[in-house]
Amino acid sequence: MTDITKEALSPPRSFLSQDAIQLFYRLLAVLLICAVLAVLNDSFLSLGNILNVLRQASLTFFIASGLTLVVLTAGLDLSVGANVALSACVAGTVIHTTGSPVLGILTGLACGGIVGLLNGIMVTALRIPSFIATYGMLWVLNGLTYWYMAGETLHGFPAGFRQIGSGYLFGLPIPVYLLLVFLGIGTLFAQRTIWGQEIYAIGANPVAARLSGIPVTRRLLLVYAVSGTMAGLASIIFLSRLNSAEADIGESLTLPAIAAVLIGGTSLFGGVGTVFGTFIGALILTLVLNGMNLLSVSANWQPLVTGIIVILAVWLDMKTRRRAQ
Amino acid sequence: MKQRLGYLALPLVLAAAFATQARADGETIAVFTKNQTNPFFQTVRVGADNMAKTLNAKTLQYIPTKPDSIPEQLSQIEDVVVKKPSAIVFTPVDYKAMVPGVEKINDAKIPVVNITDRSAGGKFLSFVGADDYSLGLETARFLLKTLGGKGNIVIIEGVKGSLTNVDRVRGFNDALKENPGAKLLASQPGNYQRLQALQVMENLMQSNAQIDGVLAANDAMAVGAIEALDGANRKAQVIGINGTKEAIDAIKSGKLLASGDYNGFYQGCLGTMMAIRSLRNEPVISEIVLKPTVITRDNYQPFDQPLEQRTCPTFEEAGKLGAK
Numbered sequence: 001m002t003d004i005t006k007e008a009l010s011p012p013r014s015f016l017s018q019d020a021i022q023l024f025y026r027l028l029a030v031l032l033i034c035a036v037l038a039v040l041n042d043s044f045l046s047l048g049n050i051l052n053v054l055r056q057a058s059l060t061f062f063i064a065s066g067l068t069l070v071v072l073t074a075g076l077d078l079s080v081g082a083n084v085a086l087s088a089c090v091a092g093t094v095i096h097t098t099g100s101p102v103l104g105i106l107t108g109l110a111c112g113g114i115v116g117l118l119n120g121i122m123v124t125a126l127r128i129p130s131f132i133a134t135y136g137m138l139w140v141l142n143g144l145t146y147w148y149m150a151g152e153t154l155h156g157f158p159a160g161f162r163q164i165g166s167g168y169l170f171g172l173p174i175p176v177y178l179l180l181v182f183l184g185i186g187t188l189f190a191q192r193t194i195w196g197q198e199i200y201a202i203g204a205n206p207v208a209a210r211l212s213g214i215p216v217t218r219r220l221l222l223v224y225a226v227s228g229t230m231a232g233l234a235s236i237i238f239l240s241r242l243n244s245a246e247a248d249i250g251e252s253l254t255l256p257a258i259a260a261v262l263i264g265g266t267s268l269f270g271g272v273g274t275v276f277g278t279f280i281g282a283l284i285l286t287l288v289l290n291g292m293n294l295l296s297v298s299a300n301w302q303p304l305v306t307g308i309i310v311i312l313a314v315w316l317d318m319k320t321r322r323r324a325q
Numbered sequence: 326m327k328q329r330l331g332y333l334a335l336p337l338v339l340a341a342a343f344a345t346q347a348r349a350d351g352e353t354i355a356v357f358t359k360n361q362t363n364p365f366f367q368t369v370r371v372g373a374d375n376m377a378k379t380l381n382a383k384t385l386q387y388i389p390t391k392p393d394s395i396p397e398q399l400s401q402i403e404d405v406v407v408k409k410p411s412a413i414v415f416t417p418v419d420y421k422a423m424v425p426g427v428e429k430i431n432d433a434k435i436p437v438v439n440i441t442d443r444s445a446g447g448k449f450l451s452f453v454g455a456d457d458y459s460l461g462l463e464t465a466r467f468l469l470k471t472l473g474g475k476g477n478i479v480i481i482e483g484v485k486g487s488l489t490n491v492d493r494v495r496g497f498n499d500a501l502k503e504n505p506g507a508k509l510l511a512s513q514p515g516n517y518q519r520l521q522a523l524q525v526m527e528n529l530m531q532s533n534a535q536i537d538g539v540l541a542a543n544d545a546m547a548v549g550a551i552e553a554l555d556g557a558n559r560k561a562q563v564i565g566i567n568g569t570k571e572a573i574d575a576i577k578s579g580k581l582l583a584s585g586d587y588n589g590f591y592q593g594c595l596g597t598m599m600a601i602r603s604l605r606n607e608p609v610i611s612e613i614v615l616k617p618t619v620i621t622r623d624n625y626q627p628f629d630q631p632l633e634q635r636t637c638p639t640f641e642e643a644g645k646l647g648a649k
Contacts, residue, residue, distance in 0.1 A: 041532060042532075043531045043532040044531075044532075046531065048531055049528075049531040052527050052528065052531060055527075056524050056527065059520075139390070142390070142391075143390060146361040146362060146390070147361075150361075150367065151361060151362065151363065151364045151366065151367030151370075152364060152367070152570070153364060153545075153569070153570070153571050155548070155571050155574070156574070166552070166555075166556045238520065241523070241552070242519050242520060242523060242549065242552055243548075243552055244519065244548065244571065246362070246519070246545070247361070247362050248360075248362035248363075248392060248518075249518070249519070249520065251392075252516065252518050252520065252521065253520075289524070289528070290528050290531075293511070293513055293524075293525055293528035293529055294528060294529075294531060294532045296510075296511045296512075296513070298512075299482050299485050299512065299513060299514035300485060302513075302514055303485075
């Protein structure tokens with residue numbers, strides 16, 4: 001509560017200038033990591049590896065970009081990974097039975113979006129805290145997916161469909177184009193549209209937002225639906241890149257997505273953060289794993305190093321933020 | 326209170342009546358597996374169902390909703406002790422942590438057979454399992470033989486610290502030691518996940534211009550590594566472990582060199598068989614450690630059948646499959 005009061009009493013500030021400082025620090029961190037890795041391994045700075053890292057970061061980014069909007073409203077969506085798993089299994093089945101990738105893609109997006117909308121309804125109409133509502137949803141989705149798949153996997157999809165996740169266009173992997181497109185859309189939407197600004201306002205102070213005439217319920221529904229739809233998109237990329245779907249992919253996707261949002265500087269208390277920051281967060285996580293693989297760091301140390309980087313990034317963020325204020 | 330106790334006693338009395346009346350068949354076997362996500366346990370469950378049907382018994386499947394959840398399996402044991410099935414076929418989600426659970430089953434005097442992962446404690450009628458170490462050793466030997474005993478090799482490990490991974494990777498490494506001409510480039514974690522294995526492989530290909538062989542600790546990771554190789558237009562011989570349907574398809578199409586079969590179907594069959602035989606006062610085999618089968622292009626046919634159409638071995642065959 002104290003945070004909201006403090007926010008409400010502080011003078012209105014520009015989101016961009018505050019975030020610009022934060023982004024500067026974050027880009028500095030990326031450059032630092034890159035410099036260290038480039039010194040330690042010759043192959044790190046090759047074009048192939050840079051594209052490789054971007055493509056790997058894209059999947060986490062797609063999930064995390066929608067999640068960023070939810071976190072901006074001071075909410076959390078813990079069901080994103082489970083949503084990717086269910087959407088991938090449903091979309092995969094549709095492609096297998098109808099033979100139509102387009103129909104499969106639309107179903108995957110719709111499945112993700114509907115799950116997101118249900119999350120939004122639980123948060124707004126039923127007033128369940130988002131943390132609990134989406135945690136419940138995580139179990140519901142896991143249950144549905146496990147039951148539906150019954151320990152089987154779906155595999156083997158048409159070559160054309162596989163292009164989305166594995167193909168290249170003018171030497172760049174297709175997921176990297178999608179990454180740039182959604183990075184652009186996300187940034188413009190959050191920073192340059194009224195809806196985007198309203199989302200920041202809801203996160204900063206929901207009471208003030210409501211009193212100033214922002215349709216809070218509708219904006220929250222939108223935000224959860226977008227988060228779900230992005231999970232649906234991620235499921236399509238996953239399916240197309242890995243050529244298969246199985247029930248247990250969700251768990252390994254949720255926490256990295258949340259970590260990317262937080263490392264990217266979006267505050268769990270809402271109202272502060274950017275989609276671009278989330279992209280940097282996804283990039284940092286991917287770079288760390290990529291670097292450890294290139295350097296053949298022992299399997300024992302990898303989770304430990306990742307954990308330390310996450311803690312360090314968030315701590316540095318809070319420190320620099322305090323100084324900036 | 327008295328009345329409630331009466332209700333509690335009623336099913337027990339009924340069960341006792343049925344038990345004495347129909348001793349020859351109709352037993353209920355509770356089958357405990359670790360999760361609903363790993364196809365391996367699906368093969369175990371189908372094997373158990375198949376055997377139970379053959380012997381005119383029923384199965385009740387207990388599967389944690391959260392994969393490999395220790396508290397959930399413990400509470401399922403508490404439920405089962407109240408329900409009193411005729412016997413239990415048990416895979417612990419954690420071989421050490423579930424020992425108190427096994428002791429609860431022992432205290433309730435329900436006969437129990439241990440399958441797949443050997444429990445660190447408790448009393449069992451019989452153990453039926455396979456050997457992860459020899460599975461790793463034999464699959465890796467096959468890969469190295471195919472490569473002529475030399476080449477650049479990478480290992481993609483499962484979940485660090487898990488019993489299956491420790492033993493499989495030890496098997497891989499021992500096979501590498503037998504082949505001094507082969508060079509281990511890296512041993513990196515893929516956590517049994519397809520996506521993580523794909524990304525690890527993509528990363529390793531960046532710094533290693535020549536990779537000849539990939540030893541993956543399960544099939545999902547092997548298939549992930551193959552996707553990475555295909556994406557980069559590179560070729561390497563890849564092996565996996567578990568003999569999943571997907572792996573068999575990949576072996577048929579020539580993308581996967583081989584997969585080690587953990588014999589989940591047989592483990593389900595034989596575990597259930599031993600449980601039912603002991604209930605019928607027939608002799609049981611106290612320990613069966615199934616020999617690993619390396620599934621290749623030459624012998625995949627029997628594994629290519631849908632699970633439902635496979636047949637369980639007979640008791641006589643069981644004796645030859647690796648009894649001690």
